Amino acid sequence: MYDEDRRAHVAAAREAADRYGGVVCRVSAAMALEWEVRAIPFRPQITIPRHRRLKGIDLSAVQVRRMNLAPDQVDGAITTKPRTVIDCLRWLAFPAGLCVADSALRHGFPEDELCRLAATAKGPGSVMVRRVVRHADRRAANxxxxxxxxxxxxxxxxxxxxxxxxxxxxxxxxxxxxxxxxxxxxxxxxxxxxxxxxxxxxxxxxxxxxxxxxxxxxxxxxxxxxxxxxxxxxxxxxxxxxxxxxxxxxxxxxx
Missing domain, CATH: 3.40.960.10 (VSR Endonuclease)
Known part of the structure; x- marks a missing residue:
């Protein structure tokens, strides 16, 4: 059941990103990368450029974040693995963030890169990023x-x-x-x-x-x-x- 729900959510997120000229981000991106998450978001999560107007976007059906991503932070229609993991750890509550971090490591994300991302994180949520990374463990089974x-x-x-x-x-x-x-x-x-x-x-x-x-x-x-x-x-x-x-x-x- 989870796999079916995951595929449906990722498909909806990709469709929304394509329709509104954005990219799949945060937990939706983690799911697109086939990382397991604590809970599937109620709405697909996408990022659009800051200058893009929200007019015409159904905000009841999609969660939109407005920011300019660097080219090396985007891979096709989704945020890159480093950008995805840092976004999730920065904005999710500790239990949900730990689930993403453990899953990323379990699926091969380099532990030293995760530690580097935590060490260089600044701004809102950076304390949470470091807390999650301090406890993340690839041995977690699920x-x-x-x-x-x-x-x-x-x-x-x-x-x-x-x-x-x-x-x-x-x-x-x-x-x-x-x-x-x-x-x-x-x-x-x-x-x-x-x-x-x-x-x-x-x-x-x-x-x-x-x-x-x-x-x-x-x-x-x-x-x-x-x-x-x-x-x-x-x-x-x-x-x-x-x-x-x-x-x-x-x-x-x-x-």
Whole structure:
């Protein structure tokens, strides 16, 4: 379903860019590059030159940004990969930006180039760019996992890494997210992954093995991660307190 929606959105964005003399940008451009994103925009996103008038553009059907892009920032009908990633990280909220950054790295965008873009970023959103890049990780398996990690990052005392094998020579499994110090294994639990009896049996045995070997296993659904992040954060805060014998966290909630 996501692939069908992505193709439809990208086609609409390309059509709008062609009709209004612009280029596909931001999240729409990320999708055109086949980078996974946290959420498909309600409207296609395009950039048009500053001198171009908005008259005749249906702003209820397309999101328009007016600015002059340099020739080396445009590749055909879309912004280049560097321009696309920096735009997304500059203007998106942290969880959505992290999803784009992880995806870009996963699809081969050079990590050193991403770091260079962050180091040279100036103006509005540059602080967010550097924050996202500091946490971006190509090991993230998918958007679901990236979004869950974004919540984890907001929890004091919790330091997770994606896709860390557990058990050494006596390999148990590779959870989505792991805090080695706290012995916490955090899973982005997909219904699709458990769509077969074999998948359910394998994961149930794996979770049991983690617990038997002293790991706290937490499982979160797509709906909770994407729609109820405050609940996810609350559970994580309580889990960290339990694992460290600490008190309740009084820091501001997840945004």
């Amino acid at each position: 958007v679901f996992e990236s979004a869950l990690r974004a919540i984890c990052i907001s929890v004091p005392g919790l330091c997770v890494e994606p896709q860390v094998p557990i058990g050494g020579e006596d390999f148990i499994g590779t959870p989505d997210l792991v805090d080695v110090r706290l012995r916490m294994a955090i899973e982005a639990d997909s219904f699709a992954w458990h769509g077969t009896r074999e998948g359910l049996v394998a994961d149930t045995r794996r979770y049991n093995a983690f617990v038997v070997h002293g790991w706290l296993v937490l499982r979160f659904t797509w709906d909770d991660v994407m729609l109820r992040p405050a609940y996810v954060r609350e559970v994580l805060v309580e889990a960290v307190a339990a694992q460290t014998d600490g008190g309740a966290d009084e820091t501001p909630g997840y945004q």
